Amino acid sequence: MSEFSRNISSRFTHALSHQRPTSAADGKGGFDDAYTELVVLQGRVSPAKQMDIQFAGQNRAKATHAIYLPPGTDARIDDRFTFEGRTFEVTVPNIRPSINIYRKALALEIQEA
Numbered sequence: 001m002s003e004f005s006r007n008i009s010s011r012f013t014h015a016l017s018h019q020r021p022t023s024a025a026d027g028k029g030g031f032d033d034a035y036t037e038l039v040v041l042q043g044r045v046s047p048a049k050q051m052d053i054q055f056a057g058q059n060r061a062k063a064t065h066a067i068y069l070p071p072g073t074d075a076r077i078d079d080r081f082t083f084e085g086r087t088f089e090v091t092v093p094n095i096r097p098s099i100n101i102y103r104k105a106l107a108l109e110i111q112e113a
Contacts, residue, residue, distance in 0.1 A: 012042040012068065019080040035080055043081070044068040045088060048106055063091050063106035075105040087112055 019035040026032045048063045065088055067081055075081075075093040082088070088107035095104040 012044050012070070014043055014045055014083045016041055016043045016045070016067070016069075016081045016083050018073070018075075019082065020076070021078050021080075041070060041073065043070070043073075045081070045083070045086075045107075062108050064088075064109045065107050067105045067107050069103045069105065071100050071103055073103050075103065079105075080110075081105075081107065 017040050018038045020038055021033060022036045023031040023033050045065050045067050048066045067075070067088060067090075069075060075090050077090055077093055079090045079093070080087055081090070087110050089110050090105045090107050092106035095106070097104065
């Protein structure tokens with residue numbers, strides 16, 4: 001592992017619950033939507049910068065935060081990452097840097113009642 005890789009990994013200070021939306025029959029002819037936890041992983045959440053949004057080629061993307069994830073993480077639109085009572089819904093998934101030592105997704109912080 002390179003020095004640069006170790007430096008990035010040491011910045012992954014948040015234990016993030018990676019969740020994906022699922023639907024299940026409600027027994028009444030309809031469906032209930034819920035989020036299923038896929039894995040808990042180490043990552044980092046920080047406020048998104050306008051540069052992040054432009055780099056992603058999504059100038060109109062709604063994003064309040066950038067989520068830095070280990071390489072190989074399969075983040076998809078509408079996935080959620082939660083930690084410390086906060087929830088972030090992915091709006092731009094899987095932004096790859098030029099060096100494959102992390103993945104980044106843009107997300108919108110959502111307030112749940």
